[in-house]
Every structure is written in structure tokens, then in C-alpha cells.
Amino acid sequence: MSDIPNDRQYTETHEWLRELDDGTIELGITDHAQESLGDLVFVELPEVDSEVATGEECVVVESTKAASDVFSPLDGEITAVNEALEDQPELVNQSPWDEGWLVRIRPAGGMPEGLMDADAYAAHVESEG
Amino acid sequence: MERKTPLHDAHEAAGGRMVGFAGWHMPLTYGSELAEHRAVREDAGMFDVSHMAIVDFEGARAKDFLRKLYANDIARLSTPGAAQYGVMLNPEGGIKDDLISYFRGPERYRTVVNAGTRDADIAWMRKIAADFDVSVNERNDLAMIAVQGPKARERAAAVLPEALKGGALELKPFTASERGDWLVARTGYTGEDGWEIMLPADRAAAFWDNLVEVGIQPAGLAARDSLRLEAGLNLYGNDMDETTHPWESNLGWTVALDPTERDFIGRQAIEKARDASDKKRLVGLVLKDRGVIRHGQTVNTSAGEGIVTSGGFAPTLDRSIALARVPEAAASDPEATVSMRKRELPVAIVKPPFVRRGKIRVNLD
Numbered sequence: 001m002s003d004i005p006n007d008r009q010y011t012e013t014h015e016w017l018r019e020l021d022d023g024t025i026e027l028g029i030t031d032h033a034q035e036s037l038g039d040l041v042f043v044e045l046p047e048v049d050s051e052v053a054t055g056e057e058c059v060v061v062e063s064t065k066a067a068s069d070v071f072s073p074l075d076g077e078i079t080a081v082n083e084a085l086e087d088q089p090e091l092v093n094q095s096p097w098d099e100g101w102l103v104r105i106r107p108a109g110g111m112p113e114g115l116m117d118a119d120a121y122a123a124h125v126e127s128e129g
Numbered sequence: 130m131e132r133k134t135p136l137h138d139a140h141e142a143a144g145g146r147m148v149g150f151a152g153w154h155m156p157l158t159y160g161s162e163l164a165e166h167r168a169v170r171e172d173a174g175m176f177d178v179s180h181m182a183i184v185d186f187e188g189a190r191a192k193d194f195l196r197k198l199y200a201n202d203i204a205r206l207s208t209p210g211a212a213q214y215g216v217m218l219n220p221e222g223g224i225k226d227d228l229i230s231y232f233r234g235p236e237r238y239r240t241v242v243n244a245g246t247r248d249a250d251i252a253w254m255r256k257i258a259a260d261f262d263v264s265v266n267e268r269n270d271l272a273m274i275a276v277q278g279p280k281a282r283e284r285a286a287a288v289l290p291e292a293l294k295g296g297a298l299e300l301k302p303f304t305a306s307e308r309g310d311w312l313v314a315r316t317g318y319t320g321e322d323g324w325e326i327m328l329p330a331d332r333a334a335a336f337w338d339n340l341v342e343v344g345i346q347p348a349g350l351a352a353r354d355s356l357r358l359e360a361g362l363n364l365y366g367n368d369m370d371e372t373t374h375p376w377e378s379n380l381g382w383t384v385a386l387d388p389t390e391r392d393f394i395g396r397q398a399i400e401k402a403r404d405a406s407d408k409k410r411l412v413g414l415v416l417k418d419r420g421v422i423r424h425g426q427t428v429n430t431s432a433g434e435g436i437v438t439s440g441g442f443a444p445t446l447d448r449s450i451a452l453a454r455v456p457e458a459a460a461s462d463p464e465a466t467v468s469m470r471k472r473e474l475p476v477a478i479v480k481p482p483f484v485r486r487g488k489i490r491v492n493l494d
Contacts, residue, residue, distance in 0.1 A: 038158065038351065039163045041421060041442040041444075042442070060470075062420070062421045064351055064355060064441065066423070067421065067423070067470065
């Protein structure tokens with residue numbers, strides 16, 4: 001498994017969140033997640049300006065195997081989506097930490113509780129075998 | 130305990146992501162299933178298909194036995210190496226399995242059957258064979274490797290045993306050449322040219338390595354599935370099973386009703402099914418929108434509901450395709466819709482194959 005960046009936080013369901021300078025939160029899926037999903041062939045992104053709520057589906061990633069929901073880890077509003085994924089869903093496989101980001105969210109509150117740092121996430125992945 | 134093929138260690142060493150499949154521990158991909166798919170369409174790829182069963186039949190009445198057992202007529206094969214695709218039916222006309230059979234001599238035949246059905250198939254074969262005094266020999270001492278793609282034969286020929294090389298390169302589609310325990314057949318499951326090579330299990334790992342050395346890309350089950358779907362080839366257990374008959378599985382062409390006196394197993398049932406009023410057909414679907422059609426989704430047609438039997442992403446078409454069983458009255462319609470997750474999306478109804486020999490064969494407009 002490639003190195004897990006320590007400039008961001010992680011969920012148990014293998015999303016990462018990175019706070020940007022403008023206060024928005026960038027959301028993506030981890031290297032472990034993209035590897036488990038297999039080659040992505042389609043990413044369904046939400047509308048910019050739409051509202052998202054904690055635990056609700058905000059992105060659908062379809063691999064050759066299956067469609068998987070990416071759930072929003074926080075309440076907020078979508079400020080940007082990664083339009084490059086419309087034509088190049090494989091960016092999520094090739095660059096899950098950078099070019100393969102999914103959406104940016106302006107949080108209604110702060111960062112959610114219960115996120116993991118890189119070390120805790122690495123241990124979490126290990127524990128799932 | 131999952132069974133392992135003679136190439137199991139080679140798959141693990143090559144970074145194969147191993148999964149359970151029909152009781153076998155098999156590689157799903159070696160990294161990227163899309164890259165493996167493209168290698169087969171554009172160049173050369175290979176699959177370990179040793180999980181399928183190779184079964185040899187011998188006996189003075191072997192031909193009579195197989196004419197009873199199979200819906201296709203083995204008597205149409207008369208030269209050594211001639212091959213035939215067909216199905217084996219249950220007495221109710223349902224498909225027990227699809228298979229390829231080879232004529233090896235007047236009293237000697239070989240059949241290759243699917244991994245998931247192999248044990249049940251062989252038990253059934255033995256039961257019927259008892260009446261014909263034919264031996265049924267499961268060749269677990271052999272492995273099988275499929276090399277597929279426009280460059281597959283040329284590359285693989287370079288590493289075939291010398292004695293097989295000339296004969297193998299001259300093979301016409303659906304024929305085979307044998308030498309000792311090696312058999313090379315110009316057959317496959319991808320819609321591309323290529324060979325399926327049977328060989329002694331203890332030679333398989335070294336031969337696999339030789340094929341890698343001449344530039345043939347190992348490919349896993351995921352690419353095998355997307356390739357066969359693009360080629361419009363049925364997958365047993367998805368697109369057909371013991372509850373579906375050949376007419377509704379796009380396999381009517383494999384049923385030999387002539388001569389009329391040949392009383393093969395399932396004949397009466399499928400003759401009845403052919404004349405029934407509530408018929409269904411297996412058709413191809415092409416999704417007009419973005420998204421991926423999946424197995425089990427509902428197809429909404431002008432003549433009622435149908436069901437997706439296999440769905441997925443077609444890398445060659447860069448969109449989703451499917452095989453679906455729909456009411457016969459709707460099979461010639463231009464369009465239908467598929468209920469996918471929260472949406473109902475339009476699809477074109479087409480006649481498979483979607484892709485053959487590297488060329489797209491359906492209209493994408």
C-alpha cells in the first residue's frame with residue numbers, strides 16, 4: 001500500500017477530507033478504496049451549489065465490478081466538483097490523493113467528529129485485513 | 130477449501146488479485162482489468178482456464194452416447210480435430226451446461242465444460258454413459274491456457290513445442306491439432322482470434338512463463354467477463370441455466386433438430402417450448418446515457434418486463450452494454466429502458482455481438 005498522506009483526515013468508510021485554504025473541505029477516496037473497487041469507469045457527481053448532509057450519498061463511483069456510494073461525512077454545500085472525472089474516471093485510480101479528488105464542500109459547521117489521522121487510518125485498513 | 134490450478138503460484142507471483150470463483154481460487158485481475166481487456170482486443174492476452182474440466186470419452190458407442198447427451202449433433206464432426214459448440218439439456222429442456230466438443234477419432238471424443246458445473250456435469254455424463262459402455266475420463270492431469278488477441282497466435286507459436294507449431298498455425302477456426310498430451314484449438318471466449326491450449330499440468334507453469342516472455346499479457350476473470358460480454362457470448366449461470374432453454378438463450382443455432390429421429394435428452398421439451406405462446410428472447414442492450422447496467426436490473430419493454438442477465442462496462446465501446454431476456458414481441462423493438470438504482474435510462478436493443486475481431490458491430494448513435 002502506498003504512503004497515506006498526513007495532511008488530511010480519514011473516515012472508516014475510506015474517504016479522505018482535506019481542509020483547503022479557503023475553508024472548504026476537499027473529499028476523495030483513499031488508495032485502499034480505489035484498489036478494492038477496481039478500475040473506475042464512471043463517476044456520478046452532484047450539482048454545484050447543492051446541499052449535502054452527513055451520511056447521505058453525494059457521489060456514486062462505478063467500477064467494472066459495482067456501483068458504490070460515497071457518503072458525505074459532513075453537512076454543507078457543494079462548491080466544486082472534479083469535472084475532469086467526467087471523461088477520465090481513471091484519475092481516481094491513478095491519483096486518488098490529488099487529481100482524483102471528487103468534490104469540495106463548504107461545511108455548515110466545522111470538521112466532523114471521529115475522523116482518523118493517517119496513522120489511525122493505516123491501522124484501520126490493517127485491521128480490516 | 131478452494132481448488133487451485135497448476136498456475137496458481139504463477140498468478141500470485143505476478144500480483145494477481147485472487148478471488149473465489151466457482152470453488153476455485155482464481156485471479157480477478159493482475160492490476161488493471163481495463164488494460165488487460167485492451168491487450169486482448171488490440172494485441173495479445175492470456176487466461177488460465179484450467180478450472181474448466183476436460184473430459185475424454187472412449188468406446189465403440191461414444192458417438193451414439195454423445196448424440197443422446199447433446200442437443201447439437203456430434204455426428205456432424207468426422208475429421209480428427211473438428212470442434213463443435215453446443216449445450217447439454219436436462220429432460221425438461223433446461224440448459225445443464227454449454228460446452229465445446231472435439232472429434233479425436235471414430236470412438237474418441239473430448240469435451241470441455243464450465244468450472245461451476247463440472248462435478249454435476251460429470252456425474253450426469255457417467256450416469257448416461259453407463260447405458261452405452263463408454264468411459265468418462267476427467268483429465269485433471271491437464272491444464273488449459275487461452276491465448277487471445279490479434280497477435281496471440283503469432284506470439285504463442287514461437288514457444289509451442291516444435292512438433293505442434295506447423296499444424297497449429299494452419300488450423301482453421303473451430304479445429305484443433307494434437308500431439309501427445311498437447312492439444313491446440315483455434316477457439317476462445319473473447320471474440321478475438323486465438324488458441325485454447327491444453328497441456329500436461331506439470332508443464333503449465335513453465336509454458337505460462339514462456340508466453341509472458343513473448344509479450345502476452347496475463348488477464349484475469351474481470352477482463353474475461355467484459356470481453357465475452359462484448360463478444361455477445363453467454364455466461365453459464367447468468368445468461369442461461371437449468372431453467373432456461375436454448376431458444377430463449379440465443380442458442381437455437383446450436384440445436385440440431387435434424388435428423389428428426391435423433392432422440393437427444395430434452396428434445397421433446399424444447400420442441401414444445403419452441404411452439405409456446407409466451408416466448409422470450411435474449412437480446413443485447415446498449416445504454417444511451419452514462420452509467421453501468423448490472424445483472425438483475427429490470428428492462429421495461431413495449432411487451433412487458435424483462436431482466437438483465439449480464440451487464441457491465443464495455444471498454445471497446447466506452448459505454449455500458451448488457452444481455453437481457455425480454456418478451457419475444459419486444460425483441461425487435463429499437464428501444465427499451467432499464468431501471469437502474471434511482472433512475473430509468475433508455476437503451477437500444479441490438480443483436481449481439483457488440484464487438485468482434487476488434488471491430489464495433491452495433492450502432493452507437
